[in-house]
Amino acid sequence: MLSLVRPMLRLSPAEVTFAKRRFDDPGPELRLRLEGVGEAFRSGYHAALAEDEPMRLARRLDGLPLAMRGFAYEGAGMALALEDALSIRRRDRVERFLAGPGDAHAYLVVVGAGWALARLPLRVDRLLARFDPLLRWLALDGYGFHEGYFRWPQTVVAQATPRKLSGYARHGFDQGLGRSLWFVRGGDIDRIAATIRGFAPGRQADLWAGVGLACAYAGGRSAEELRTLRGHAGEHELALAQGAVFAATARERARNPAPHTELACQVLFGASAAFAATMTEDARVGLPADDPGPGGLPAFEVWRRRIQQRLEQLQMEVAS
Numbered sequence: 001m002l003s004l005v006r007p008m009l010r011l012s013p014a015e016v017t018f019a020k021r022r023f024d025d026p027g028p029e030l031r032l033r034l035e036g037v038g039e040a041f042r043s044g045y046h047a048a049l050a051e052d053e054p055m056r057l058a059r060r061l062d063g064l065p066l067a068m069r070g071f072a073y074e075g076a077g078m079a080l081a082l083e084d085a086l087s088i089r090r091r092d093r094v095e096r097f098l099a100g101p102g103d104a105h106a107y108l109v110v111v112g113a114g115w116a117l118a119r120l121p122l123r124v125d126r127l128l129a130r131f132d133p134l135l136r137w138l139a140l141d142g143y144g145f146h147e148g149y150f151r152w153p154q155t156v157v158a159q160a161t162p163r164k165l166s167g168y169a170r171h172g173f174d175q176g177l178g179r180s181l182w183f184v185r186g187g188d189i190d191r192i193a194a195t196i197r198g199f200a201p202g203r204q205a206d207l208w209a210g211v212g213l214a215c216a217y218a219g220g221r222s223a224e225e226l227r228t229l230r231g232h233a234g235e236h237e238l239a240l241a242q243g244a245v246f247a248a249t250a251r252e253r254a255r256n257p258a259p260h261t262e263l264a265c266q267v268l269f270g271a272s273a274a275f276a277a278t279m280t281e282d283a284r285v286g287l288p289a290d291d292p293g294p295g296g297l298p299a300f301e302v303w304r305r306r307i308q309q310r311l312e313q314l315q316m317e318v319a320s
Contacts (some may be wrong), residue, residue: 005086006049009079011042019185021149026186030220034183037071037218039201040064044072044112048079052093067258070217070250073105077112079144081127085120095130107250110135114142114176118150124169133290137172137300140165141210144176152184155227159199168298171206175243178210187220193232208236209304212243212268217250219260226267236307241269245276245307252277269311270318 016022016038018031025031047060061072068239087093094102102109108130116122117139130138147155154160155177165173178196185191196207203265215221215229233240244264249302251261252273265273283306287299 008047009082013039013042016042021152021183023152023184024186024188024191026107026188026220030187033220034187034218036068037183040068040071041075041112045079046075047072048076048093049083052080052083054097054100054102057097061201066256067260070105070108070254073102073254074108074112074142076102077109079112080109081116082119085116085122098131104132104254105250106132106135107138107253110138111142111145111176114139115146117143118146120229124164127133134284134287134299134303137168137298140169141176141179141213144173144178144210145180146176147173148177148180148184148250150156152180156181156184156195157204168301171301174203174206175210175213176206178243179214181207181211181238182214182218182220187215189221189225189229192229205236205239208233208239209243209246210228210263212240212245212264213247214243216244216261216264216268217245217258219264223263223267226264230268238311242307244268245280245311248273248276249280251300269314271314276303279310280307282311 017035018025026034042315043064044061048057061069061076064072068149072263076097078096080097082094084091094109095272098106098109113127113131117124117127124140127139130136131139143162143165144155161170161173181195185195192211196204196211199207211229211233215226221229230237230240244261248261248265251257257273262273265271265276269276271279283303287302290296290298
């Protein structure tokens with residue numbers, strides 16, 4: 001069955017161009033950079049369609065430039081999740097990959113698997129149950145990014161949220177939607193800020209966290225422009241910084257550092273990417289189990305809040 005379906009799953013090169021997506025044009029330099037991100041994702045996606053044996057797939061993904069490698073692993077996560085959903089016999093491709101070479105890129109692989117929620121009528125809870133109890137919420141980030149990237153008139157302009165989402169899943173979705181704004185608005189700092197201000201107040205912190213993740217992981221803006229971004233975030237400055245911390249942690253775990261990630265960390269919270277990764281791991285210690293009761297919080301949200309608290313303490317120490 002998969003041999004029949006795979007040709008229909010392919011993504012054409014045009015799908016990741018600004019012209020096709022009708023994104024705001026940031027000029028040739030940044031446009032080429034962000035289109036390169038999309039092409040790296042597409043390359044990883046097609047690599048996983050062609051080869052799902054973990055070690056052989058990883059060797060193909062690791063052939064990409066270091067700074068772009070994470071996007072390829074994200075694309076592979078999407079392809080593996082789609083193949084699992086469409087397969088009659090084997091439905092453990094994502095798990096096998098995460099248990100092997102995909103573990104170092106777990107953040108990006110889980111995000112990529114979440115893209116499948118947008119392409120197939122999958123139940124959110126069933127997909128999340130396949131992953132690490134803490135990192136599983138990143139699949140909703142992937143879902144949100146997909147909907148922002150491919151359906152921005154509905155999700156960014158009209159601000160629609162998929163009906164199959166409820167409860168905390170909406171927060172994960174909004175982080176991914178915020179990440180997509182880096183592409184939809186072509187890295188235009190002022191337009192990104194104006195777009196977020198148009199959303200309901202309760203959605204803005206998660207959107208800013210997504211922007212922080214995108215600006216630190218994908219890059220493309222100068223220190224001065226990032227300082228402007230930090231100023232625009234206002235009361236959501238810690239959410240923006242927390243997104244950058246996640247980006248730094250993902251790169252440090254995968255050992256694919258990038259100068260633009262280091263720059264974003266220095267500007268947005270005044271510390272190194274390596275420090276951010278250590279902070280993230282420290283904040284994981286002793287996390288409570290998910291609280292399913294009314295008003296209860298997933299461990300993932302407790303983790304995010306702990307990181308923001310540590311960032312606030314860091315700011316106070318720097319100021320003193």
